[in-house]
Amino acid sequence: MTTFNSILDVIGNTPLVKIPLPCAASVYAKMEYMNPAGSIKDRSALYMVQQAENQGKLKRGGVIVEPSSGNMGIALAMIGRLKGYRVIITLSDKTAQQKIDTLKAYGVEVVICPMVTDQKDPRGYYKQAHKIAKETGAYMPDQFHNPDNALAHYYGIGPEIWRETQGKVTHFVAAAGTAGTVSGAGRFLKEQNKNIKIYAVDPETSFHSTKGSPRPYAVEAFGIDAPSDLIDFSVIDDVIPVADADVFEMTRTLCHTYGHLVGFSSGAAALGVMKIANTLTEKDVVVFPLCDSGKPYLHKLFGK
Structure with missing residues (x-):
């Protein structure tokens, strides 16, 4: 039998599952909500x-x-x-x-x-x-500025995606908050193949998307709300702005149509994939993370 010495030993190596979004490419999602505390974090x-x-x-x-x-x-x-x-x-x-x-x-x-x-x-x-x-006198990890945040994904989800797609991944799309995931995983993937496209997804009224004049938005758990030391534009090909209503709709679609009860950042990433759908071909392999579960957002998403 397979056993683990600690719950910490089961962090990472999440399943990669196909999600047949309506586009020409093969689209896969990393089920990060299966981590023991429930998210990619x-x-x-x-x-x-x-x-x-x-x-x-x-x-x-x-x-x-x-x-x-x-x-x-x-x-x-x-x-x-x-x-x-x-x-x-x-x-x-x-x-x-x-x-x-x-x-x-x-x-x-x-x-x-x-x-x-x-x-x-x-x-x-x-x-x-x-x-x-x-x-x-506490230690503050400071996820917004700590390079170890991005390195966790450089050494973790990036290599996993490369290995699990057998090096066939052509696009990586992720919602950005601290931008640790998209920058860290993106850097690893670009080092394997410089032609891989890396996209960050951001609320259209965030600090970044409004060029420093942010307005409130309803979605949670992502959004570039301040200048970040972790955003690596040398690996990010583009930042895709998304509207609240569209993220809500896509997040519900991931649940109703594809069976993944996930949060807003997952819906945003899937929406990001659809925003670039007209550039994709059947030869492309797109990966995005399902960053967290939708259970904490049931009332907000479904009125439950």
Whole structure:
């Protein structure tokens, strides 16, 4: 029989499944919502914590604090509590209630902050996390600026996609928040074949898509809301802006038509694939991540 010594050992190596979107290409999705804490953020959370431990930034009995839209917080909650750390997560008040409840179930401390469009606003969850880190001496992974976030995907999902498609992948499309996934995996894939196309998907009213004049948007768990050290435009061929209503519709379609109950970032990535559909041929192999489960968004997506 196959056994594992720890729940952390089953992070990654998620299934790659075909999703017959209406386009000429063969389209596959990485089922990242099958990671133990429920999202692709398990990969980067584990890698950042391990690197911090190796570098002496995080020691036995230490404290982890992180601003999160939910998924990174949940991943750090699972990993941090398992390793014996105190964990504090700051969130915006836009975060789905089930994510907040999940964090509390892991026994971590949750600080809810008003939703702001400027990451520099002292009221927002990003600045509040920095304040707490300074006051408590906590380690802050800082997924928005930590290169280990992108490296987790350079060493993880990137090689997996290359191996599982037997090097046939031609396009990688991913919703971007910190841009760690699209930049890290994208860099690995470009190193294998410079002709692979890499696309980031972003809300049309985000900081990036509006060129610095963001407006509120309804979707959660992705969106380039501030300048990021992780966005690697040397590997990203284009950023695809998407509208709230279209993301909602595609996310519901992934559930109703293809059986994947997933979140907004997954719907955004699938929508990104359809936005480039007219450039695809039957020789193309497109991969996108199903980043998290749709269960935390049931009320918002389906009114349940």
